[in-house]
Structures are given as structure tokens and as C-alpha cells.
Amino acid sequence: MKEIKIKSSNESIYTFNAPTGLPVYMWVNKDKTNVHMTLTVKYGSSGINFTCAGVKYSVPTGTAHYLEHIKFNIKDQDVSKLFYDLGCDSNAYTSLNETSYEVYANTNLKEVLKLLLDFVYDNYFTKKLVDNERGIILEECNYGKDDPEHEFYRRNVESYLPKSTHRIPVIGYEKDIKSITIDDIALIHDFFYRPENMFLTITGNFDKEELEKVINENEKERKFKDIGKIKINLPKESKKMLEKDFVIESDKCSNTLGKYIIKSMLSDFKGKSKKEVLVSLRALINANFGPTSDFYENVIQNGLATKCRASVTFDDDVVGIFFNVISDNPENIFNLIEEKLNNMDITKEDISRILKKNITSSILRYDNIYEVSGYIISSIIDDGQINDDRFEILKKLTPKKVMDIYKCVDLSNKMTSILKPIKKETIKK
């Protein structure tokens, strides 16, 4: 077992590979009472096209999520009931890049762990199971459709990422959900639910040597057919956005919402790593638009907007700077954002304050066993490993380094959008 030191919080995470090659990450805290276990598959909703041993495959949108739904069955047994009978709660979620199965337990840890590994690997699917679940998933799909904000968000994503499969809703499109078959589900289970494409996290109060033994015992007999190299084919996203500006009017919303998006590609940043770009831009955006900035104070205190949030995100190689606004006059806020974007700065004091805030969050993360799991999962999915790189980059950040990175952002590659209520007079007409 290897120890990974997390300097920012003075914590240790232990890791080893099971006989099947499944990576395991453990964080032990004897002050806690409970244990959180997650078995994560590095396969999410965006992987609809893939190649295996030179053969191309594709599945309908929403297949990863559909599989997650019916996974809680093994040989006509409801797995959530089995977990319940062991005194623990189970759940699962699908996101763009991963599907995660989780249990929260404080008793029968060995049995719970065995069941978690067994049921996720198990490939029991029947046509009846698949058909029964369809109605439920379609209801889930309809759940957000009455919300105009949801539709507004969807149109923005479709425009921001016109080619990437990250634009597709995790649940899939309704017509595709209707077409998913047992073969689609079995295919992705066979290809992706394999130890080399998964990892296990265990956080909380447990004996790590004891659970290591359980994992090794459980995994040593497991055999997987060699299927060759598998690759998810993600379409190459272009820098262009589908729409320049748009306005949606709705009779189902009461507030006016605005979005201002700037899109860049990682290649614009001249060899800088994802982490450097992300840490630098987040610091800069926080210093200039965050709640402690003069910009925010002006916009909020003077009543120009009720809410104004800025963020920086990564989708594969796409870097986005997002502004979400609630304001009666979002165009006015867009002008102010633009003005500020052309006059950005950051001081040493700003960086040291952001660092302090990071230390606070990093210390408090370890109060919560879920948050530690979440931290491990996002590190593995985003960076492929657990380390303190982001914290170390932040510590070494200087105003010059930040501004050099910011100079690479093409401010002209932007999109604005507005969702506003239809005025009553308009409805009468």
C-alpha cells in the first residue's frame, strides 16, 4: 500500500492495486463512525462512440444512465434491498465522464464491500428489466422540461459545445431513450465495467488492512476476457459557437436571466497545462468578478443586478469563462463585464487571500467523508491522479504569470443569451 501525502491539509490517502488491476484509494479517520464506499466506472454519458480492437461502435444517447438505473438488479434480486438488509444505504449517479455506485455503511463492512464489487461487475440484464425501466426514465426526462431555465441552459450548452458529446443531456434525448436495447446496455457493460477502467474509494472509519484483504480475496478469482484496446471517440470541438446571441421569451419564468460566455481552446494557451490555466483564470476571475471585487460591489450594491456569478470551466480541451446574471437589464451588465474584461488586474494580496480561502476549504473538506470521496473521484477523473498540484500552482502564482495566461484568451469569441418573461400585455395580444 502506498501513501499519498496531501500537504495542503496534512492528510494521507492510501492506494494499492487489486489483483485484477482495480485501483483502490482509502482515507481512514478513526474519529468518524461511518464509511463511504464508491466504485466508479470511468465511463459516462458522453461516451456514445467508441472503438474496440479496430471496430467502431455507437450507442444511443442516455445509455450510460440507463445502465446505471437497471444495474441495481442481480438475478431477480433488488440490490438496494440487499444493501438495506446489510444496514446501509446505496445510490448511484451518472455524469458526463463517469458512473459511480456508492454505499454509506457503518456495519457489516466486509459484506457490503463484497456486494458492491459483485453487483457492479455482474452482467445480469433481461429485456423485461430494460423495458420496465423505460417509463421511469422517460418521467425523469420530462421532469426538467417544465422549467424554462432548464431549456435556456440546454440551448446555451448546445451552442457552446456544438460538436462535443458533452452537450448531450446525461439522461439522453427522449427519442434515444425509447430506442435503447438490452444489447446496447450489455455492450457498454462488457467494454467499460472492467477493473482497468474503474476505481474504488473507501473513506471513513475502518481497518484499511482488513478491507485490503477483503478486496484482494474477492478480486483474485475474478477473470475478465481480454477485449483489446478501447478508445472513446470524442468529436473534436471547434472554437466556434453555434449562435452569437439569442433571446428566449417564456410565459413560465418571472425573472430575467442572462449568460455571457467566452470560449477558448487549451491550445490557445501556448503549451500551458490545464491545471495552470484553470488555477490562474479562476484566481483572476475571482479577484475581478467575485463577491469581494469592486465590480461585484458596483453591480450588486447599485441594483444593476440581483445576482452575478462568474466561473471558469473545462470541457475536454475547451476553456469557458461564464457569467450568470439575474437582472432586469442584462445587456447593461454585459457591457460592464466587457469593459472590465478589457481592464483586468490582480495583486499579490488578492492571490494570498484566495490561497487562504483554499486552505480553509481544504481543512474543512476532511470533516465530511462524502467530500473526501468526491475529492478523490474528481482528482482521478480530471487529472488521472491524486495530488496537491493545484494548491502548489496557486502558492507559486504571481500577478505576472496570471496576466500572461489571460492574454491568451480571445475575448472576441463570445456569446450572450437572455431568458426573459413575456410581458402581460404581449400575452393578451
Added chain:
Amino acid sequence: MKYKTIKEKNYNLQLIDVPNFRSCHFALIFRDDFDPKKAVCYALLSDMITDANKDLPSSKYVLRKMEDNYILNFYGSFSNVGNKMQTYIVCDYVDPRYIREDNYLDNVYKFIFDMLKKPLVKNNVFDEKLFNLAKRRLLTDLKSCKDDNNFLSINKALKLFAPSSPTSFHLFDMIDFIENLKCEDMYKYYEELIKEHVDIFITGGLNNGKEEKLIKKYFPFKSTKKLDRNEVINHNYRMIPIKKVEKSKFKQSTIVTIYNVNNLSMFEREFVASYYLNILNTANLNSKLYQYLRNENSLCYTINSYPIDRSNILIIKVTVKAGEERKALKLIKKAFSDMKNKISNEEFVRAYYAYESSLKGMVDSIGAINRLYMNMYYGGFSNYDIKKKEFKKVTIDDIYSLAKKVKLNTVYVLKGDINERNQD
């Protein structure tokens, strides 16, 4: 977990010592009997007095101060609980054991009470910008409630159930009053607020009485008003349930049913009710409601239950396919009826383990520990050690007996539009 109550002239202090966390949770609660106009003003004040003060004239300065003091959260909030209303001032800060800075804890407590005692006021009038900002924020949130069919359905069902009771009150009902509220009106409400009954809860690793001394040093108000702790409102049973169906443009239909659960003993409220709810709904896919509506009939994705302990009611909300309302209502009725005499041993054992597991889960969450002690203090519930013993005494017959006290009072259906649905 060590628990200590200290009664001071101006406040009651509850110290909950749990040293296995890295954060500490501070909650100061101003309490008063329910009053709708005061409710609005206290909700606004909870925002205004945590957003700025005389030394820190906008949120920018407050947030910078928080960052300097390793404070994660500092905010105000408001809620009405039974026949009382509570205005909260909350602060989450890093346990002093993890911070090597002189006077760290002193600075945190000075910050909290400075915010409360030095509001941004000139000549007894709050700063106009600050007031307008809080008002705008509140109105934006309340107006967005209009767009949420889940909120609307529950709100309408509660209005049908008890139109003029605090149980059905929501700040949403006061939009016109808020719009007409003047900045000059606020200071008198601030003066009233600081005289209300005050309870303070501190949960986390405590420092040999240091917190107690700091509160004594910095608590600024003469809050001598004393209030009883009884928050319960009783609603009468209805011989024939009231029912209302309204049409909407939404793609799905939302069904809300409200049940009276009167005359429960403390044992039933605290222990049996959890078993009951688990078997009915909170065991998710294994519960009766999920079995009937989702697993067997694919009618819905989620089913929510909201037990309102202080009003002795239970609310069930389910969003189903438009056109399937009758079928769904029939199945809901069947689930409730089965709770009176058809509980399997398997369901019972599962509920037992769920209770045991939630008790164990509680001790890993500082928020849950804080809520446990608030429920002890205000609701008369047992402490952790008693809970651990007493929940084991529940029997299936206890659940049947409670189920017979659950009576349907109100059915509200917000009917979805089948044509809207077919457009996709």
C-alpha cells in the same frame, strides 16, 4: 458528545462539545410568536445585518474579513416553525486547534457580534442601498417560486388545508407587502428583533469554556423577552377530505396529499413515525409508495414526503404522467391503507436498520448533531443515548396503531397538459 445549557439573563447558551470535527458551528436564534409582517421584516433583517455593518459597509468587506478569519460561512436566514418564527445568524469557522494565530477565536466572536450590534444605520434609518439590495434579493427568490410547479402545488395544497394558519404561511404570500415596504420602517423592527428571546447553539470542539466567556464578553443586547418552547399547532381532522383540481400548461401532473397525524404520544412522534415513514416512502425503491407507483406502474420518477412535526401533518408530493392522476391517487390510497395492516417483517426490519443507520450517521455530521440538540431543546425529543435504546422498542403493532391516526385531509392536483406532452 457533552452537552451543557447555560442560562444567562439575555440569552440561553447550548454548548455541544464534539471534538472530532475541524469546524465549529455557531447558530444564534431570535425567537418570537408568529406574525406575518414581522416575518417579512425579520427575513430581510437577517440578510441586512449579515451583509454589512458600520465598519464593513458592503458584502465585499464582510467577505474579506471572513477570509482573514478562516470563516467558511456567515449568513442569516429565517423560518417559521409551528406557531413560532426563528431568525438565524449562522457562522461556520475552523476549529482553533487548526489555526496558529493569536486571538483567532476572539476575532471570530468579535466579528459575529460586531455585525449584529453595529448595523449600517444612520439616524435610526438603515442604509437605503442595503435595504433595497435585501428587498430585491428576497423578491427575486420569491418571484421564481411562481415558476416552480412543485412549490406552487404544495403551497396551494397547504392553502386549501389551512388557509390562515402559520402552517400554510410562506413569504411568497407577502410579495405585495414587501414591494411596498419602506427603508424607514426597518429600524423599529431591528429594535424589536434584538429584544426577542435568544438561544445560542455552539457545536464542535469547544475550548475549555473560552466560547462561553467570549459570548459573555461580546453579546450586546438586552434580550430579556422569554418565550415558551411549545411550537405545536393542532389542525382538526376533516370528515370528508377536501379536493381541488386545477389545470396547468406543465407536461406532468403534480399530486399533493396532506394528512393529519394528531394525538401522537412522544414515543410515536420520535420513534414510531420514523419507521412508518420509512416503510411508506423513505426506503425509496423498497417503500410501498415507490413499489406501487414507480416499480409496478412506471408512473413517476420520485416521490417526496414532508412530515411537519410541529403541525402534526404529513405531506406527500408526486409528479406523474399527465392523464394518470386517478390511477396514481388510487395507488397512494392503497399504500396508506396497507400501512394499517399489511407490513411485512422484512419491511419492519429494514425500517429498524434504517433508523439505526441514521443514528450512527448523525454523529459524522456537525449539522445533524446541531439539529438533534435543537430538537431536544425545542421539541422535547430525547438525547442521543436514549434514542439508541428507545428506537429498539418499536413493534409492528405500534406502526399499525400510528397508521390509524393518519387521516387524509386534503388532495390537490395540478393537472398537466397532455397536448403539451405530445408536442415533444
